[in-house]
Amino acid sequence: MNADPSSLRPLTFKEVLSQNKITIYGLILGVFAYLSHHFHNPYAATTLAAVSIALLSVTVAEVAEVLAERLEEPYGSFVLTFSAVVVEIILLYMVLMNAQHDVRALDTVKGGIISAVIVDMNVLLGLAVFIGGLAFKEQEHNEDTSSTYTTILLVASSALLVPSIMHFTAQSQQDLVLASNIIGFVLFGFYIVIFIFQTKTHTHFFKATARSRIFRYKRKLEEDEEEVEEPEAFERLSTPINFVIIFSLIAVIGIVAEVFANEGMLLVQTYNFPVGLAGLVIAIISVAPEIMTAITAAKNDQIQRVINIAMGASTVSIMLTVPVLLALSYSTAHPLTLDFNTLQVGALILTIILAWKTTDDGQTNYFEGTSHLFFFICYAIVAAFY
Numbered sequence: 001m002n003a004d005p006s007s008l009r010p011l012t013f014k015e016v017l018s019q020n021k022i023t024i025y026g027l028i029l030g031v032f033a034y035l036s037h038h039f040h041n042p043y044a045a046t047t048l049a050a051v052s053i054a055l056l057s058v059t060v061a062e063v064a065e066v067l068a069e070r071l072e073e074p075y076g077s078f079v080l081t082f083s084a085v086v087v088e089i090i091l092l093y094m095v096l097m098n099a100q101h102d103v104r105a106l107d108t109v110k111g112g113i114i115s116a117v118i119v120d121m122n123v124l125l126g127l128a129v130f131i132g133g134l135a136f137k138e139q140e141h142n143e144d145t146s147s148t149y150t151t152i153l154l155v156a157s158s159a160l161l162v163p164s165i166m167h168f169t170a171q172s173q174q175d176l177v178l179a180s181n182i183i184g185f186v187l188f189g190f191y192i193v194i195f196i197f198q199t200k201t202h203t204h205f206f207k208a209t210a211r212s213r214i215f216r217y218k219r220k221l222e223e224d225e226e227e228v229e230e231p232e233a234f235e236r237l238s239t240p241i242n243f244v245i246i247f248s249l250i251a252v253i254g255i256v257a258e259v260f261a262n263e264g265m266l267l268v269q270t271y272n273f274p275v276g277l278a279g280l281v282i283a284i285i286s287v288a289p290e291i292m293t294a295i296t297a298a299k300n301d302q303i304q305r306v307i308n309i310a311m312g313a314s315t316v317s318i319m320l321t322v323p324v325l326l327a328l329s330y331s332t333a334h335p336l337t338l339d340f341n342t343l344q345v346g347a348l349i350l351t352i353i354l355a356w357k358t359t360d361d362g363q364t365n366y367f368e369g370t371s372h373l374f375f376f377i378c379y380a381i382v383a384a385f386y
Contacts, residue, residue, distance in 0.1 A: 023249075026055030030256040042263040049260035050281075054288050056253050057087055061289030063246045066234045081290075081313040083246060088116055088286040089321055090254045093328050094261030095282065100333040102269050109325065109336065111279025111383075114344040116317040117153075119283040121351045122376035124291045125310040129358070130369025132298030132306070139303035142207060143362030149311035150356040152194060156318045157348050159183050159190075163338040164345050173337075180338040184323040191319035207304070276343070276383030287313070303364060311355070343386050347379050 033048035064083040071079060092112045098105040132139050163179045234242055268278050290309055297305040322338065329336035340348075354375055358368035 020059070022055050023059040026052050026059065027252070029055065030252065033256060033259050037259045037263055042266050045259055045263040046267055049256050049263070050285055052256050053087070053091070053253055053260060054285055056249055056256070057084070057286065057289040058292065060084075060087065060246055060249050060253070061293050063234050063242050063249070065293060066237075067239065067242055067246070070239055081309060081316050083250070084286055084290045084313055085316045085321060086250055087253055087257075088112070088283070088317065089324055090250070091257050091261065091282050091286055092321070092325055094254075094257045095265060096325065096329055096332055096336065097258075098261060098265040102265055103334065104268065104275055105265055106334055106336065107275040108265070108268065108278045108282070110338075110340055111276050111344065112282040113279075113317070113321055113325070114340060114348050115276075115279040115283035116287065116321070117314045118347055118351050118376065118379060119280070119287045120290070120310050120314040120317065121355050122372040122379075123284070124287060124294050124313075125306065125355065126369045126372030126376065127291060128294040128298040128306040128310070128369070129303070129364045130366045130373065131295055132301065132303055133364060133366025133369055135299060136301055138363050138365050139298070139301060140363055141304040141307050141359070143360060145304065145307050146311065146355070146359035146362075148197075148202075149307075149315060150352055150359070152190075152315055153311070153318070153352045153355075154349075155190070156187060156315070157345070157352060159186060160318070160322075160338055160340060160348070161345060164340045164342075166339065176337050176339060177335050180336070181326060183338055184326040187319050188323040191315075194315065194319065274384050274386065276386050277380070280380060280383060307359065341386070343382060351375065 029048045029052035033045050033052055036042075036045035036048060060083050064079045067079045092109050095105050095112070096109050099109075129139075160183065162183055163176055166176050166179055234245070237245070264278070267273065268275065290313060294306045294309050297303070297309070326336050326338075354372065358364065358371060
Protein backbone atom coordinates (compact mmCIF):
# COMPACT_ATOMS: atom_id res chain seq x y z
CA MET A 1 0.00 0.00 0.00
CA ASN A 2 1.23 3.51 -0.77
CA ALA A 3 1.37 6.04 2.03
CA ASP A 4 -1.15 8.86 1.99
CA PRO A 5 0.71 11.84 0.41
CA SER A 6 -1.01 14.26 2.81
CA SER A 7 0.46 12.44 5.83
CA LEU A 8 4.08 12.84 4.67
CA ARG A 9 6.32 15.73 5.59
CA PRO A 10 7.04 18.18 2.77
CA LEU A 11 10.40 17.98 1.03
CA THR A 12 12.99 20.70 1.49
CA PHE A 13 14.23 22.61 -1.56
CA LYS A 14 17.58 20.80 -1.31
CA GLU A 15 15.85 17.41 -1.30
CA VAL A 16 13.74 18.39 -4.31
CA LEU A 17 16.90 19.28 -6.25
CA SER A 18 18.77 16.13 -5.24
CA GLN A 19 15.88 13.82 -6.16
CA ASN A 20 15.18 15.46 -9.52
CA LYS A 21 18.62 15.83 -11.06
CA ILE A 22 17.57 14.04 -14.23
CA THR A 23 14.70 16.47 -14.75
CA ILE A 24 16.94 19.48 -14.14
CA TYR A 25 19.60 18.17 -16.53
CA GLY A 26 16.92 17.54 -19.14
CA LEU A 27 15.59 21.09 -18.85
CA ILE A 28 19.10 22.59 -19.03
CA LEU A 29 20.01 20.54 -22.09
CA GLY A 30 16.71 21.55 -23.68
CA VAL A 31 17.64 25.23 -23.24
CA PHE A 32 21.09 24.61 -24.76
CA ALA A 33 19.46 22.72 -27.65
CA TYR A 34 17.21 25.70 -28.35
CA LEU A 35 20.21 28.07 -28.22
CA SER A 36 22.16 25.81 -30.60
CA HIS A 37 19.17 25.86 -32.94
CA HIS A 38 19.07 29.65 -32.73
CA PHE A 39 22.76 29.90 -33.62
CA HIS A 40 22.39 27.40 -36.51
CA ASN A 41 24.41 24.50 -35.09
CA PRO A 42 22.40 21.44 -36.21
CA TYR A 43 24.85 18.89 -34.76
CA ALA A 44 24.73 20.26 -31.22
CA ALA A 45 21.01 21.07 -31.44
CA THR A 46 20.02 17.56 -32.57
CA THR A 47 22.24 15.79 -30.03
CA LEU A 48 21.27 18.00 -27.08
CA ALA A 49 17.58 17.84 -27.98
CA ALA A 50 17.66 14.03 -28.22
CA VAL A 51 19.35 13.68 -24.82
CA SER A 52 17.00 16.28 -23.30
CA ILE A 53 13.91 14.42 -24.58
CA ALA A 54 15.27 11.11 -23.25
CA LEU A 55 15.98 12.57 -19.78
CA LEU A 56 12.63 14.35 -19.53
CA SER A 57 10.91 11.17 -20.72
CA VAL A 58 12.57 9.28 -17.86
CA THR A 59 10.92 11.71 -15.44
CA VAL A 60 7.60 11.25 -17.26
CA ALA A 61 8.03 7.50 -16.75
CA GLU A 62 8.80 8.00 -13.05
CA VAL A 63 5.65 10.05 -12.51
CA ALA A 64 3.66 7.56 -14.59
CA GLU A 65 5.04 4.76 -12.42
CA VAL A 66 3.72 6.46 -9.28
CA LEU A 67 0.31 6.94 -10.90
CA ALA A 68 0.36 3.35 -12.17
CA GLU A 69 0.91 1.97 -8.67
CA ARG A 70 -2.01 3.99 -7.35
CA LEU A 71 -4.39 3.06 -10.17
CA GLU A 72 -3.34 -0.64 -10.31
CA GLU A 73 -3.76 -2.95 -13.32
CA PRO A 74 -4.90 -2.72 -16.04
CA TYR A 75 -5.18 1.07 -15.62
CA GLY A 76 -1.62 1.35 -14.34
CA SER A 77 -0.14 0.05 -17.57
CA PHE A 78 -2.41 2.42 -19.52
CA VAL A 79 -0.78 5.41 -17.84
CA LEU A 80 2.70 4.11 -18.66
CA THR A 81 1.92 3.29 -22.28
CA PHE A 82 -0.06 6.46 -22.97
CA SER A 83 2.69 8.68 -21.58
CA ALA A 84 5.22 7.08 -23.94
CA VAL A 85 2.86 7.10 -26.92
CA VAL A 86 2.13 10.80 -26.45
CA VAL A 87 5.87 11.52 -26.61
CA GLU A 88 6.06 9.34 -29.74
CA ILE A 89 3.18 11.21 -31.40
CA ILE A 90 4.77 14.58 -30.59
CA LEU A 91 8.12 13.53 -32.07
CA LEU A 92 6.58 12.09 -35.22
CA TYR A 93 4.28 15.07 -35.72
CA MET A 94 7.20 17.48 -35.48
CA VAL A 95 8.99 15.43 -38.13
CA LEU A 96 5.81 15.41 -40.22
CA MET A 97 5.77 19.22 -40.15
CA ASN A 98 9.00 19.14 -42.18
CA ALA A 99 7.32 17.30 -45.07
CA GLN A 100 6.75 20.54 -46.95
CA HIS A 101 10.52 21.06 -47.11
CA ASP A 102 11.61 17.42 -47.47
CA VAL A 103 9.26 14.64 -48.62
CA ARG A 104 11.57 12.13 -46.92
CA ALA A 105 9.98 13.30 -43.67
CA LEU A 106 6.89 11.27 -44.60
CA ASP A 107 8.97 8.11 -44.96
CA THR A 108 10.66 8.86 -41.64
CA VAL A 109 7.28 9.14 -39.93
CA LYS A 110 6.12 5.84 -41.44
CA GLY A 111 9.35 4.22 -40.33
CA GLY A 112 8.87 5.67 -36.85
CA ILE A 113 5.37 4.18 -36.55
CA ILE A 114 6.55 0.68 -37.41
CA SER A 115 9.83 1.05 -35.50
CA ALA A 116 7.96 1.93 -32.29
CA VAL A 117 6.24 -1.47 -32.36
CA ILE A 118 9.46 -3.28 -33.33
CA VAL A 119 11.41 -1.58 -30.51
CA ASP A 120 8.62 -2.27 -27.97
CA MET A 121 8.28 -5.92 -28.93
CA ASN A 122 11.96 -6.73 -29.45
CA VAL A 123 14.17 -4.33 -27.49
CA LEU A 124 11.88 -3.63 -24.53
CA LEU A 125 10.41 -7.13 -24.28
CA GLY A 126 13.67 -8.81 -25.27
CA LEU A 127 15.86 -6.99 -22.74
CA ALA A 128 13.36 -7.40 -19.91
CA VAL A 129 12.78 -11.10 -20.58
CA PHE A 130 16.53 -11.70 -20.97
CA ILE A 131 17.45 -9.94 -17.71
CA GLY A 132 14.51 -11.47 -15.85
CA GLY A 133 15.42 -14.90 -17.21
CA LEU A 134 18.98 -14.60 -15.93
CA ALA A 135 17.72 -13.61 -12.48
CA PHE A 136 14.88 -16.13 -12.11
CA LYS A 137 15.52 -18.81 -14.79
CA GLU A 138 11.81 -18.86 -15.73
CA GLN A 139 9.07 -16.29 -15.14
CA GLU A 140 5.32 -16.70 -15.26
CA HIS A 141 2.65 -14.42 -16.69
CA ASN A 142 -1.00 -14.63 -17.68
CA GLU A 143 -0.99 -16.37 -21.06
CA ASP A 144 -4.38 -14.81 -21.88
CA THR A 145 -2.64 -11.42 -21.93
CA SER A 146 -0.10 -12.29 -24.61
CA SER A 147 -2.64 -14.33 -26.58
CA THR A 148 -5.07 -11.40 -26.69
CA TYR A 149 -2.44 -8.81 -27.57
CA THR A 150 -0.84 -10.87 -30.36
CA THR A 151 -4.31 -11.45 -31.87
CA ILE A 152 -4.99 -7.71 -31.77
CA LEU A 153 -1.62 -6.87 -33.30
CA LEU A 154 -2.00 -9.43 -36.09
CA VAL A 155 -5.38 -7.93 -37.04
CA ALA A 156 -3.92 -4.41 -36.92
CA SER A 157 -0.90 -5.32 -39.05
CA SER A 158 -3.20 -7.03 -41.56
CA ALA A 159 -5.22 -3.81 -41.79
CA LEU A 160 -2.05 -1.88 -42.58
CA LEU A 161 -1.41 -4.25 -45.49
CA VAL A 162 -4.38 -2.81 -47.41
CA PRO A 163 -2.90 0.60 -48.30
CA SER A 164 0.58 -0.92 -48.50
CA ILE A 165 -0.54 -3.31 -51.24
CA MET A 166 -2.35 -0.48 -53.05
CA HIS A 167 0.98 1.32 -53.35
CA PHE A 168 2.16 -1.43 -55.73
CA THR A 169 -0.99 -1.38 -57.87
CA ALA A 170 -2.30 1.13 -60.37
CA GLN A 171 -4.41 2.95 -57.75
CA SER A 172 -4.36 6.76 -57.72
CA GLN A 173 -2.96 8.86 -54.87
CA GLN A 174 -6.49 9.93 -53.95
CA ASP A 175 -7.55 6.29 -53.56
CA LEU A 176 -4.49 5.65 -51.39
CA VAL A 177 -5.32 8.61 -49.14
CA LEU A 178 -8.96 7.50 -48.87
CA ALA A 179 -7.99 3.91 -48.04
CA SER A 180 -5.51 5.12 -45.41
CA ASN A 181 -8.17 7.28 -43.75
CA ILE A 182 -10.69 4.42 -43.73
CA ILE A 183 -8.11 2.10 -42.14
CA GLY A 184 -7.39 4.82 -39.56
CA PHE A 185 -11.08 4.96 -38.60
CA VAL A 186 -11.26 1.15 -38.45
CA LEU A 187 -8.20 0.96 -36.18
CA PHE A 188 -9.62 3.61 -33.85
CA GLY A 189 -12.97 1.82 -33.71
CA PHE A 190 -11.20 -1.46 -32.99
CA TYR A 191 -9.28 0.22 -30.17
CA ILE A 192 -12.53 1.35 -28.51
CA VAL A 193 -13.66 -2.28 -28.45
CA ILE A 194 -10.27 -3.32 -27.03
CA PHE A 195 -10.44 -0.64 -24.35
CA ILE A 196 -13.85 -1.89 -23.17
CA PHE A 197 -12.63 -5.48 -23.31
CA GLN A 198 -9.54 -4.64 -21.26
CA THR A 199 -11.08 -2.36 -18.62
CA LYS A 200 -14.66 -3.59 -18.26
CA THR A 201 -15.52 -7.10 -19.40
CA HIS A 202 -12.23 -9.05 -19.27
CA THR A 203 -9.91 -7.27 -16.87
CA HIS A 204 -8.76 -10.64 -15.52
CA PHE A 205 -7.08 -11.33 -18.87
CA PHE A 206 -4.53 -8.62 -18.10
CA LYS A 207 -3.70 -9.38 -14.47
CA ALA A 208 -1.06 -11.72 -13.10
CA THR A 209 -2.31 -15.19 -12.14
CA ALA A 210 0.88 -16.26 -10.35
CA ARG A 211 4.21 -14.97 -9.12
CA SER A 212 7.40 -16.93 -8.68
CA ARG A 213 8.29 -18.20 -5.20
CA ILE A 214 11.33 -15.97 -5.12
CA PHE A 215 9.29 -12.85 -5.71
CA ARG A 216 6.68 -13.84 -3.12
CA TYR A 217 9.48 -14.48 -0.63
CA LYS A 218 11.06 -11.10 -1.38
CA ARG A 219 7.72 -9.35 -0.96
CA LYS A 220 7.16 -11.07 2.39
CA LEU A 221 10.57 -9.95 3.59
CA GLU A 222 9.81 -6.39 2.51
CA GLU A 223 6.49 -6.42 4.37
CA ASP A 224 8.16 -7.78 7.52
CA GLU A 225 10.84 -5.11 7.59
CA GLU A 226 10.39 -2.57 10.37
CA GLU A 227 12.14 0.22 8.53
CA VAL A 228 10.36 1.45 5.44
CA GLU A 229 12.15 3.53 2.84
CA GLU A 230 11.07 7.15 2.70
CA PRO A 231 8.93 7.87 -0.38
CA GLU A 232 10.48 9.77 -3.27
CA ALA A 233 9.42 13.25 -4.32
CA PHE A 234 6.61 12.30 -6.70
CA GLU A 235 5.20 9.75 -4.25
CA ARG A 236 4.63 12.60 -1.79
CA LEU A 237 2.43 14.49 -4.23
CA SER A 238 -1.27 13.95 -4.77
CA THR A 239 -2.55 12.22 -7.89
CA PRO A 240 -3.95 15.44 -9.50
CA ILE A 241 -0.63 17.26 -8.99
CA ASN A 242 1.26 14.36 -10.55
CA PHE A 243 -1.04 14.53 -13.57
CA VAL A 244 -0.31 18.25 -13.89
CA ILE A 245 3.44 17.52 -13.72
CA ILE A 246 3.31 14.78 -16.35
CA PHE A 247 1.32 16.97 -18.78
CA SER A 248 3.67 19.90 -18.18
CA LEU A 249 6.72 17.74 -18.90
CA ILE A 250 5.11 16.43 -22.09
CA ALA A 251 4.50 20.05 -23.17
CA VAL A 252 8.19 20.85 -22.63
CA ILE A 253 9.15 17.72 -24.58
CA GLY A 254 6.97 19.00 -27.42
CA ILE A 255 8.95 22.24 -27.57
CA VAL A 256 12.30 20.43 -27.57
CA ALA A 257 10.97 17.90 -30.09
CA GLU A 258 10.41 20.70 -32.57
CA VAL A 259 14.13 21.54 -32.39
CA PHE A 260 15.06 17.86 -32.71
CA ALA A 261 12.80 17.36 -35.74
CA ASN A 262 13.85 20.49 -37.59
CA GLU A 263 17.59 20.04 -37.12
CA GLY A 264 17.45 16.25 -37.36
CA MET A 265 15.71 16.30 -40.73
CA LEU A 266 18.27 18.83 -41.93
CA LEU A 267 21.05 16.35 -41.11
CA VAL A 268 19.09 13.49 -42.72
CA GLN A 269 18.77 15.53 -45.90
CA THR A 270 22.38 16.73 -45.87
CA TYR A 271 24.00 13.34 -45.32
CA ASN A 272 21.34 11.19 -47.01
CA PHE A 273 20.83 9.30 -43.74
CA PRO A 274 18.64 6.17 -44.17
CA VAL A 275 15.08 7.07 -43.20
CA GLY A 276 14.62 3.59 -41.73
CA LEU A 277 17.36 4.24 -39.18
CA ALA A 278 16.00 7.73 -38.54
CA GLY A 279 12.66 6.14 -37.61
CA LEU A 280 14.46 3.72 -35.30
CA VAL A 281 16.24 6.58 -33.52
CA ILE A 282 12.92 8.32 -32.90
CA ALA A 283 11.37 5.09 -31.63
CA ILE A 284 14.26 4.35 -29.26
CA ILE A 285 14.15 7.88 -27.80
CA SER A 286 10.40 7.66 -27.13
CA VAL A 287 10.53 4.09 -25.78
CA ALA A 288 13.70 4.49 -23.64
CA PRO A 289 11.86 5.29 -20.36
CA GLU A 290 9.53 2.34 -20.83
CA ILE A 291 12.54 0.09 -21.38
CA MET A 292 13.98 1.14 -18.01
CA THR A 293 10.62 0.59 -16.29
CA ALA A 294 10.27 -2.86 -17.88
CA ILE A 295 13.80 -3.89 -16.86
CA THR A 296 13.10 -2.87 -13.26
CA ALA A 297 9.85 -4.85 -13.31
CA ALA A 298 11.63 -7.92 -14.72
CA LYS A 299 14.27 -7.75 -11.97
CA ASN A 300 11.43 -7.77 -9.42
CA ASP A 301 9.87 -10.80 -11.15
CA GLN A 302 6.93 -8.69 -12.35
CA ILE A 303 6.96 -10.19 -15.84
CA GLN A 304 3.19 -9.65 -16.15
CA ARG A 305 3.84 -5.92 -16.03
CA VAL A 306 6.52 -6.28 -18.71
CA ILE A 307 4.06 -8.04 -21.02
CA ASN A 308 1.41 -5.39 -20.35
CA ILE A 309 3.82 -2.55 -21.07
CA ALA A 310 5.48 -4.03 -24.18
CA MET A 311 2.38 -5.37 -25.90
CA GLY A 312 0.08 -2.65 -24.58
CA ALA A 313 2.39 0.08 -25.90
CA SER A 314 2.59 -1.66 -29.27
CA THR A 315 -1.20 -1.86 -29.47
CA VAL A 316 -1.64 1.81 -28.58
CA SER A 317 1.16 2.75 -31.01
CA ILE A 318 -0.81 1.33 -33.94
CA MET A 319 -4.39 1.91 -32.79
CA LEU A 320 -3.97 5.51 -31.64
CA THR A 321 -0.75 6.85 -33.17
CA VAL A 322 -1.87 6.02 -36.71
CA PRO A 323 -5.34 7.69 -36.55
CA VAL A 324 -3.97 10.74 -34.67
CA LEU A 325 -1.11 11.28 -37.13
CA LEU A 326 -3.46 10.80 -40.09
CA ALA A 327 -5.65 13.57 -38.69
CA LEU A 328 -2.75 15.85 -37.81
CA SER A 329 -1.19 15.40 -41.25
CA TYR A 330 -3.96 17.54 -42.75
CA SER A 331 -2.36 20.53 -41.04
CA THR A 332 0.61 19.99 -43.37
CA ALA A 333 0.94 20.19 -47.14
CA HIS A 334 1.25 16.40 -47.49
CA PRO A 335 -1.44 14.09 -46.02
CA LEU A 336 0.03 10.96 -44.48
CA THR A 337 -0.67 7.63 -46.17
CA LEU A 338 -0.17 4.15 -44.75
CA ASP A 339 1.78 2.65 -47.67
CA PHE A 340 4.60 1.05 -45.69
CA ASN A 341 7.44 -0.65 -47.54
CA THR A 342 7.84 -4.44 -47.67
CA LEU A 343 10.65 -4.47 -45.08
CA GLN A 344 8.53 -2.61 -42.52
CA VAL A 345 5.40 -4.71 -43.02
CA GLY A 346 7.38 -7.96 -43.08
CA ALA A 347 9.34 -7.07 -39.95
CA LEU A 348 6.13 -6.05 -38.17
CA ILE A 349 4.36 -9.33 -38.92
CA LEU A 350 7.43 -11.44 -38.07
CA THR A 351 7.84 -9.53 -34.79
CA ILE A 352 4.26 -10.32 -33.79
CA ILE A 353 4.66 -13.99 -34.73
CA LEU A 354 7.90 -14.17 -32.71
CA ALA A 355 6.22 -12.56 -29.70
CA TRP A 356 3.34 -15.01 -30.00
CA LYS A 357 5.73 -17.99 -30.02
CA THR A 358 7.82 -16.75 -27.08
CA THR A 359 4.92 -15.84 -24.77
CA ASP A 360 2.03 -18.18 -25.65
CA ASP A 361 2.78 -20.73 -22.90
CA GLY A 362 2.74 -18.19 -20.06
CA GLN A 363 6.44 -18.64 -19.29
CA THR A 364 9.56 -16.80 -20.44
CA ASN A 365 13.30 -17.40 -20.14
CA TYR A 366 16.51 -15.66 -21.18
CA PHE A 367 16.74 -17.53 -24.51
CA GLU A 368 13.42 -16.09 -25.64
CA GLY A 369 14.65 -12.61 -24.73
CA THR A 370 17.83 -13.24 -26.71
CA SER A 371 15.75 -14.23 -29.75
CA HIS A 372 13.97 -10.87 -29.75
CA LEU A 373 17.22 -8.94 -29.38
CA PHE A 374 18.91 -10.77 -32.27
CA PHE A 375 15.85 -10.22 -34.45
CA PHE A 376 16.06 -6.49 -33.74
CA ILE A 377 19.78 -6.39 -34.59
CA CYS A 378 19.07 -8.07 -37.93
CA TYR A 379 16.26 -5.60 -38.68
CA ALA A 380 18.44 -2.59 -37.82
CA ILE A 381 21.23 -3.84 -40.12
CA VAL A 382 18.84 -4.39 -43.03
CA ALA A 383 17.13 -1.02 -42.41
CA ALA A 384 20.50 0.72 -42.70
CA PHE A 385 20.95 -0.58 -46.27
CA TYR A 386 17.31 -0.76 -47.44
